[in-house]
Amino acid sequence: xxxxxxxxxxxxxxxxxxxxxxxxxxxxxxxxxxxxxxxxxxxxxxxxxxxxxxxxxxxxxxxxxxxxxxxxxxxxxxxxxxxxxxxxxxxxxxxxxxxxxxxxxxxxxxxxxxxxxxxxxxxxxxxxxxxxxxxxxxxxxxxxxxxxxxxxxxxxxxxxxxxxxxxxxxxxxxxxxxxxxxxxxxxxxxxxxxxxxxxxxxxxxxxxxxxxxxxxxxxxxxxxxxxxx
Amino acid sequence: xxxxxxxxxxxxxxxxxxxxxxxxxxxxxxxxxxxxxxxxxxxxxxxxxxxxxxxxxxxxxxxxxxxxxxxxxxxxxxxxxxxxxxxxxxxxxxxxxxxxxxxxxxxxxxxxxxxxxxxxxxxxxxxxxxxxxxxxxxxxxxxxxxxxxxxxxxxxxxxxxxxxxxxxxxxxxxxxxxxxxxxxxxxxxxxxxxxxxxxxxxxxxxxxxxxxxxxxxxxxxxxxxxxxxxxxxxxxxxxxxxxxxxxxxxxxxxxxxxxxxxxxxxxxxxxxxxxxxxxxxxxxxxxxxxxxxxxxxxxxxxxxxxxxxxxxxxxxxxxxxxxxxxxxxxxxxxxxxxxxxxxxxxxxxxxxxxxxxxxxxxxxxxxxxxxxxxxxxxxxxxx
Ligand SMILES: Nc1ncnc2c1ncn2[C@@H]1O[C@H](COP(=O)(O)OP(=O)(O)OP(=O)(O)O)[C@@H](O)[C@H]1O
Ligand SMILES: [Mg+2]
Numbered sequence: 001x002x003x004x005x006x007x008x009x010x011x012x013x014x015x016x017x018x019x020x021x022x023x024x025x026x027x028x029x030x031x032x033x034x035x036x037x038x039x040x041x042x043x044x045x046x047x048x049x050x051x052x053x054x055x056x057x058x059x060x061x062x063x064x065x066x067x068x069x070x071x072x073x074x075x076x077x078x079x080x081x082x083x084x085x086x087x088x089x090x091x092x093x094x095x096x097x098x099x100x101x102x103x104x105x106x107x108x109x110x111x112x113x114x115x116x117x118x119x120x121x122x123x124x125x126x127x128x129x130x131x132x133x134x135x136x137x138x139x140x141x142x143x144x145x146x147x148x149x150x151x152x153x154x155x156x157x158x159x160x161x162x163x164x165x166x167x168x169x170x171x172x173x174x175x176x177x178x179x180x181x182x183x184x185x186x187x188x189x190x191x192x193x194x195x196x197x198x199x200x201x202x203x204x205x206x207x208x209x210x211x212x213x214x215x216x217x218x219x220x221x222x223x224x225x226x227x228x229x
Numbered sequence: 230x231x232x233x234x235x236x237x238x239x240x241x242x243x244x245x246x247x248x249x250x251x252x253x254x255x256x257x258x259x260x261x262x263x264x265x266x267x268x269x270x271x272x273x274x275x276x277x278x279x280x281x282x283x284x285x286x287x288x289x290x291x292x293x294x295x296x297x298x299x300x301x302x303x304x305x306x307x308x309x310x311x312x313x314x315x316x317x318x319x320x321x322x323x324x325x326x327x328x329x330x331x332x333x334x335x336x337x338x339x340x341x342x343x344x345x346x347x348x349x350x351x352x353x354x355x356x357x358x359x360x361x362x363x364x365x366x367x368x369x370x371x372x373x374x375x376x377x378x379x380x381x382x383x384x385x386x387x388x389x390x391x392x393x394x395x396x397x398x399x400x401x402x403x404x405x406x407x408x409x410x411x412x413x414x415x416x417x418x419x420x421x422x423x424x425x426x427x428x429x430x431x432x433x434x435x436x437x438x439x440x441x442x443x444x445x446x447x448x449x450x451x452x453x454x455x456x457x458x459x460x461x462x463x464x465x466x467x468x469x470x471x472x473x474x475x476x477x478x479x480x481x482x483x484x485x486x487x488x489x490x491x492x493x494x495x496x497x498x499x500x501x502x503x504x505x506x507x508x509x510x511x512x513x514x515x516x517x518x519x520x521x522x523x524x525x526x527x528x529x530x531x532x533x534x535x536x537x538x539x540x541x542x543x544x545x546x547x548x549x550x551x552x553x554x555x556x557x558x559x560x561x562x563x564x565x566x567x568x569x570x571x572x573x574x575x576x577x578x579x580x581x582x583x584x585x586x587x588x589x590x591x592x593x594x595x596x597x598x599x600x601x602x603x604x605x606x607x608x609x610x611x612x
Contacts, residue, residue, distance in 0.1 A: 043610070047606045050524075052524065052604070052605050052606040053604075053606050073528065076523065076526060076527075076528055077526070077528075079524070079526050080525070080526025080527075081526070085524055085525070087609055089609070091517070091521045091524070091609055092521075093518055093521065093522075094518075095242050095243050095246035095247050096239065096242055097242075100238065100239070100242065103230070103235060104239075104522070104525060105525050105526070107232060107235045107236075108522070108525055108526045108527045108528075108531065109526060111230070111231070111232065112230045112231075112232065112234075112235040113230065114230055133246065149525070
């Protein structure tokens with residue numbers, strides 16, 4: 001059984017089909033990129049997979065559970081237990097330090113553990129910035145805190161919606177490198193991006209157009225390393 | 230680290246690291262709590278304050294003889310049952326018929342320092358008498374006999390005849406100096422006033438008192454309490470209230486307290502609205518944070534708890550500040566309006582804090598509850 005399976009999923013806003021009869025499978029441990037022009041439904045799909053939204057039609061099976069049939073409360077629990085979210089904007093609680101922001105995810109998940117949170121920050125190379133507030137961190141550093149927060153509870157799947165959209169090349173490379181290491185550890189990754197270089201590092205790239213799956217390419221020489229042209 | 234510890238760590242961080250925002254909220258809560266505790270302090274102190282004020286209008290209790298006669302020491306014993314904090318003053322009176330220039334006049338023996346306290350509205354042209362041989366005469370007496378202050382006056386007294394004994398009755402006389410002329414607008418202007426000792430000397434007997442006027446501060450209940458106490462504790466005197474005075478005082482007091490209560494209620498309502506608006510604003514600007522917390526997996530209940538914990542802590546701090554500042558506020562009002570210090574009421578401290586916490590909590594409940602309904606996907610998409 002695939003970790004994630006979408007069966008004929010549509011999301012309809014009035015006349016607009018933000019997602020139009022999309023079906024796809026993602027295996028455990030896979031690294032998938034999603035591309036497509038603006039408004040093609042990428043975020044809509046990520047929100048549905050990330051338990052923040054429900055499809056109008058179709059089934060979304062995560063670990064065999066149909067997300068489309070869950071209550072809001074159940075969705076919150078599933079999101080907390082199985083999913084790590086990373087956004088384009090570096091969403092951090094602005095009055096909590098880097099380590100406290102990471103601990104927040106532990107707090108809602110199980111038990112806050114400062115030592116473990118510091119280890120997560122060390123993994124993203126921010127050990128010495130642990131006591132800084134978000135406004136004292138650069139954009140790249142903030143996004144790395146978000147990555148640390150997303151991985152702290154060992155989620156089955158990490159969903160990143162344009163995680164490098166606001167980063168320069170150097171920081172982009174750091175974040176992609178973090179994804180590679182997570183992939184090596186067996187984490188399933190779905191990354192939305194506009195950047196072909198970021199998309200290419202994944203094993204598979206899906207392209208959405210007007211809410212439909214338009215193209216699917218498999219990266220034959222997958223290394224997980226970013227190559228700048 | 231335990232969940233509880235993290236909970237408080239977050240709340241404290243929010244209060245300390247968002248200081249300027251929190252100060253505004255704290256200020257609005259503290260001002261509300263200050264005015265509330267100040268007004269309630271005044272509300273409770275008004276009877277005491279006004280009681281003292283009312284005593285400018287004369288005695289409100291009268292002691293008379295229980296059966297035939299009562300003496301000075303009977304009166305003193307009765308007065309002793311009133312606690313010294315509530316007793317403003319008392320003045321014993323003994324009335325005798327005397328003659329001035331062969332005309333009958335009523336002489337009153339009293340204690341001038343006591344009369345000054347029980348009848349502060351008496352107007353004396355000249356001086357109050359304070360030594361033996363000094364006399365204060367009513368304005369009507371002064372007019373009839375064309376007397377002025379500073380003049381000498383001889384007062385004579387005819388002892389009651391033991392009719393069968395056939396004694397030759399000799400008039401007793403005493404020389405006085407008039408120190409002042411009394412104007413009250415009442416029957417007091419027909420009398421002449423001297424000390425009890427002088428009257429005893431003039432009449433040749435200690436005699437008995439006719440009445441003792443007492444001025445007590447306190448509400449109708451306090452006064453009635455003393456009346457009952459004296460009546461059950463003394464065989465010689467009977468106490469009663471001057472109904473006309475106490476009844477009108479009670480009316481004024483009730484109206485004044487009702488006014489303060491009304492103002493307090495209005496202020497409390499305004500404070501609640503003010504705190505609610507502030508908390509709504511505080512929560513509104515944190516919708517994104519709430520959305521983020523939900524996205525990370527926070528259930529609504531947890532978010533509600535965190536925000537309520539935060540606002541109740543604010544309420545606690547504001548309440549403590551308000552309890553302290555409220556007393557200062559009441560003290561200032563009291564000194565300005567009643568020119569006397571206010572009585573500190575320890576009970577009002579926990580009450581103020583509790584009300585403050587409850588009001589702040591209630592005021593934040595609605596905005597926080599509506600904020601937990603936000604769709605995290607929508608908020609987080611925001612620019
Ligand atoms: N809540 C909503 N109500 C109505 N229409 C919506 C809503 N959310 C998204 N849409 C519409 O659905 C379509 C897909 O939106 P979506 O955010 O998924 O695009 P996207 O592929 O993520 O674009 P971008 O690359 O700009 O982020 C858009 O046309 C958008 O206007
Ligand atoms: Mg998008």
